[in-house]
Amino acid sequence: MQVQSTPIDYLPIIFQMIIAVGFVVTTMLATHLIGPKRKTKDKLSTFESGIEVVGNARQPFSIKYFLVAILFVLFDIEVIFMYPWAVNFKEMGIPGMIEMFVFMATLLLGFIYIIKKKALDWD
Amino acid sequence: MGISLFYLVAFLSIFFSLLVIFSKNPVHSVLYLIITFFTFTIHYIILNAQFLAVVNFIVYMGAIMVLFLFVLMLLNLNRQSEPAKPLLLKLTAVIAGMCLLVTLAGSVKALHTSNPVLLHHPNLGLVQNLGRVLFSEFLLPFEISSILLLTAMVGAVLLAKKDETQPEA
Numbered sequence: 001m002q003v004q005s006t007p008i009d010y011l012p013i014i015f016q017m018i019i020a021v022g023f024v025v026t027t028m029l030a031t032h033l034i035g036p037k038r039k040t041k042d043k044l045s046t047f048e049s050g051i052e053v054v055g056n057a058r059q060p061f062s063i064k065y066f067l068v069a070i071l072f073v074l075f076d077i078e079v080i081f082m083y084p085w086a087v088n089f090k091e092m093g094i095p096g097m098i099e100m101f102v103f104m105a106t107l108l109l110g111f112i113y114i115i116k117k118k119a120l121d122w123d
Numbered sequence: 124m125g126i127s128l129f130y131l132v133a134f135l136s137i138f139f140s141l142l143v144i145f146s147k148n149p150v151h152s153v154l155y156l157i158i159t160f161f162t163f164t165i166h167y168i169i170l171n172a173q174f175l176a177v178v179n180f181i182v183y184m185g186a187i188m189v190l191f192l193f194v195l196m197l198l199n200l201n202r203q204s205e206p207a208k209p210l211l212l213k214l215t216a217v218i219a220g221m222c223l224l225v226t227l228a229g230s231v232k233a234l235h236t237s238n239p240v241l242l243h244h245p246n247l248g249l250v251q252n253l254g255r256v257l258f259s260e261f262l263l264p265f266e267i268s269s270i271l272l273l274t275a276m277v278g279a280v281l282l283a284k285k286d287e288t289q290p291e292a
Contacts, residue, residue, distance in 0.1 A: 007168050063283045071279065071280075074276055077272060078269075088258065099262060103269045
């Protein structure tokens with residue numbers, strides 16, 4: 001039994017996206033056009049709690065954020081591989097489950113390594 | 124209708140990928156790259172590769188692009204730290220790029236392309252059918268990919284984590 005689907009089935013999603021983006025663009029354009037504007041130097045300057053601005057926002061930051069992000073992406077890929085398995089879960093039964101658990105065990109090993117190395121701790 | 128839609132999306136992909144190269148601001152480049160990936164998602168949907176489309180949408184447009192932005196913020200993007208390249212370097216880059224183009228064009232010409240129009244299993248890209256193939260025919264590559272992910276994890280932790288056992292120099 002082959003599942004049938006065509007690209008035409010995605011047409012409603014495309015319409016939804018067009019409406020979502022179109023709503024945002026129209027609202028932003030309308031507020032920019034309708035709203036009053038007084039562009040003085042004080043109004044356009046960067047403002048935070050009335051303190052003078054020091055430097056700019058382009059500062060290098062800690063690698064720890066990047067580590068968290070890259071680990072998130074790796075586990076994200078793991079979850080994505082679970083998706084075709086979950087759809088076929090009943091049909092594949094126990095062998096499919098063992099196959100998936102081998103896959104997940106390898107990644108669990110990586111997770112234990114991360115925990116043991118304290119890579120997610122913020123010292 | 125299908126072929127004209129393909130040409131429209133292909134034009135958009137090339138247009139936005141050119142904007143990625145030509146925009147001066149690196150953050151703008153990343154934003155254009157997101158739009159380029161979105162056009163790739165539409166390409167996948169047109170090819171009926173629906174699982175790939177969703178994965179491209181979630182992983183590439185969502186996660187990978189956040190990583191790209193992070194890399195940009197890890198670099199020092201202040202203007203004085205980025206000097207203009209000398210003319211000789213630009214000339215060398217143009218020659219090297221042209222050499223690559225000639226090589227690619229030659230290899231494409233030399234190889235016999237397979238029949239691109241005929242799709243033998245039009246529904247292969249659906250999630251359920253793909254899962255069936257993935258867990259039977261391509262089980263070994265699938266399990267090996269977990270080892271690939273594991274090495275990526277270990278590598279990232281090793282590179283980013285300071286080793287406490289070593290005395291600080």
